[in-house]
Each structure stands twice: as structure tokens, then as C-alpha cells.
Amino acid sequence: MRLFRLSAAAAAIAISATALSSLPAGAQNDSPIEQRQKLMKENGKSAKAAVQMIKGEAEYSPEKAKEVFTSMHEVAMKFGDYFPQDSKTGHKTEAAPAIWDKPEEFKAALAKFQEDTAAAMDSAPADRQAFQQVFGKVAQNCKSCHEDFRVEKD
Numbered sequence: 001m002r003l004f005r006l007s008a009a010a011a012a013i014a015i016s017a018t019a020l021s022s023l024p025a026g027a028q029n030d031s032p033i034e035q036r037q038k039l040m041k042e043n044g045k046s047a048k049a050a051v052q053m054i055k056g057e058a059e060y061s062p063e064k065a066k067e068v069f070t071s072m073h074e075v076a077m078k079f080g081d082y083f084p085q086d087s088k089t090g091h092k093t094e095a096a097p098a099i100w101d102k103p104e105e106f107k108a109a110l111a112k113f114q115e116d117t118a119a120a121m122d123s124a125p126a127d128r129q130a131f132q133q134v135f136g137k138v139a140q141n142c143k144s145c146h147e148d149f150r151v152e153k154d
Contacts, residue, residue, distance in 0.1 A: 073117035
């Protein structure tokens with residue numbers, strides 16, 4: 001019986017060692033990458049809804065505008081939590097090295113996005129034209145952050 005227990009333990013250790021050895025050296029943490037990709041997809045949906053209202057492809061309503069800005073603000077408030085050192089590569093990340101090389105600049109860009117989305121929520125644009133102006137300021141944040149802190153993948 002004791003031999004069986006030792007054999008089972010040895011087998012378990014061997015299986016664990018084999019599984020661990022199959023991981024690449026310096027394995028990356030995919031969970032934060034997946035979370036930030038999920039958040040950016042949410043942001044993309046909000047931006048698409050905004051553009052549709054601006055172009056007249058969707059009916060404009062102050063309620064829908066607030067929903068767009070609220071969603072973008074919620075993303076802005078969570079997004080910075082998903083950039084640990086071990087999530088620089090892997091899982092088709094588009095995060096640029098500048099995020100880790102220039103952390104203060106990244107934090108400042110994120111803070112500006114948070115401030116602008118909060119202001120956009122509070123602005124309550126009454127019509128499409130006012131919405132377009134407010135959304136333009138928020139979208140400028142997206143553009144500049146993508147230019148500085150995103151690497152496009154194929």
C-alpha cells in the first residue's frame with residue numbers, strides 16, 4: 001500500500017513538472033491582458049454608438065448620450081488596474097512598451113481620460129451638435145493615448 005502511495009505521489013509530481021516545463025520561460029500573465037482587451041471592446045461599442053448618433057444613423061437622445069459617457073467613464077476608471085509588469089507581452093496585446101517605460105505619462109493620460117469622461121457625463125448635451133462637441137474631446141483622449149501607448153497588431 002505504501003508503495004502505491006509513493007508511486008501515485010511520484011506520478012503527480014512528474015505530471016506537475018511536465019506541465020510546468022511546458023510553460024515558456026518568463027510566462028506572461030494573460031488575465032490582465034484579457035481584461036484590458038475586454039474593456040477596450042466595451043469602449044469601442046460606446047464609441048460606435050456615439051458615432052452613429054453623430055452621423056444621424058441612430059436617433060440622438062440625452063439618455064443614450066449619458067449612457068455612452070457613463071460606459072466610457074467606467075472603463076476609464078478600471079483600465080489602469082490591468083498593467084502589471086508581467087503583462088507586457090502575450091495574448092495579442094497591443095500595449096506599447098511606453099506604458100511601462102513612461103508610467104507617469106501613462107497615468108497622466110489615463111487621468112485626463114477619466115476627467116474628460118466624468119465631465120462629459122455631467123455635461124448632459126441636449127442635442128446632437130452639443131453631443132458631438134463633447135464626444136470630440138473624449139475621442140481626442142482615445143486618439144492620443146492610442147498614438148503614444150498602443151502598438152497595432154496585424
